[in-house]
Amino acid sequence: MSEKLQKVLARAGKGSRREMETVISAGRVSVDGKVAYLGDRVEGTEQIRIDGHAVNLTNKEEDVCRILMYNKPEGEMCTRKDPEGRPTVFDRLPKLESGRWIAVGRLDINTSGMLLFTTDGELANRLMHPSQKVEREYAVRVFGEVDEAMLQRLRAGVKLEDGMARFQKVTYRGGEGRNHWFHVVLSEGRNREVRRLWESQEVQVSRLIRVRYGDIELKRQLPLGGWIELPLKEVNYYRKLVNLSLETKSKVNVDEKAMDNAKSRRIRRSVKKHQQRNQQATRRRRK
Known part of the structure; x- marks a missing residue:
């Protein structure tokens, strides 16, 4: 089934749908060697390029909602x-x-x-x-x-x-x-x-x-x-809430679902290191 070009590009991580609409309108996207236009639809098997660079497309059926x-x-x-x-x-x-x-x-x-x-x-x-x-x-x-x-x-x-x-x-x-x-x-x-x-x-x-x-x-x-990444049950709560099909797969391992004290401490240490790096970068910019 075909999809709108901007939706396919957004799923490939090239930007939001609105951003991709702007890129398409500017004539920067080609499909199988021809300049694409806003409103074009693709099957996902085409060769798509942005500014001459090939886009690696992702298969919708293989995507896991995270x-x-x-x-x-x-x-x-x-x-x-x-x-x-x-x-x-x-x-x-x-x-x-x-x-x-x-x-x-x-x-x-x-x-x-x-x-x-x-x-x-x-x-x-x-x-x-x-x-x-x-x-x-x-x-x-x-x-x-x-x-x-x-x-x-x-x-x-x-x-x-x-x-x-x-x-x-x-x-x-x-x-x-x-x-x-x-x-x-x-x-x-x-x-x-x-x-x-x-x-x-x-x-x-x-x-x-x-x-x-x-x-x-x-x-x-x-x-x-x-x-923290949400487990499948919570992912599907949000999908059901807005009338989207439910997921059957998750990237979260069963033993990772609980937010225990040890995991919370690891997150805090990681956050602290990140904050220290940001502070160091800020000091360097001010010099």
Whole structure:
């Protein structure tokens, strides 16, 4: 069965579908020696080149959908490369033989917590799309006076510059003085939506942590800057959630599924070494 050219190129790890659409439109892609056009479909047996370089195609049936859970620290960018040399969420991810890791949405530089990566572009697109209404839960520390009338407005809906927005749930989790912790739930991922909703009520968000995506929560033993690959059961939970066919294979060994204390310590050591390398590189750039 034929597929859109940009989808095949994205699966081969050459970029996102949108990026590949731009590359195709610029006339940089050829199929069997002829310049390709946006909208072309391929079977997967053709010789495809980008800027004259052959593309190694991956067989759709042989691909195994993989998902990583990453505990993003504050200060990391959700881009593959940062022009200012700041660390990115892609820096520590495991290398792939083919394809590439695709982030499921973004967290801004001052937000930490659960970030998903997958090798399946279609899965990533569906998990991010507002039509799927996949819940995201955040722990939020706000600074300012909060009363029940304000919470009711946040639940009912507030008009932002890009339309109406609201929290599906707001749960108070304690605090002292003018600092209060809440857990909030929404089912779309507009830019800085959680912060903007609170700021519309003239309170400031001082900490923001994503703790859940769908029904799967951030694993408590996963340290900041650490990642773990999800086992088949959790991969298929996300696939079923957005109406994709279930996987039968996994790259995760049975004895690797548990996040035990020993594994958590190994991850922490690896994260620390990576942070030290980043600090050394930053010092070298400043000299």
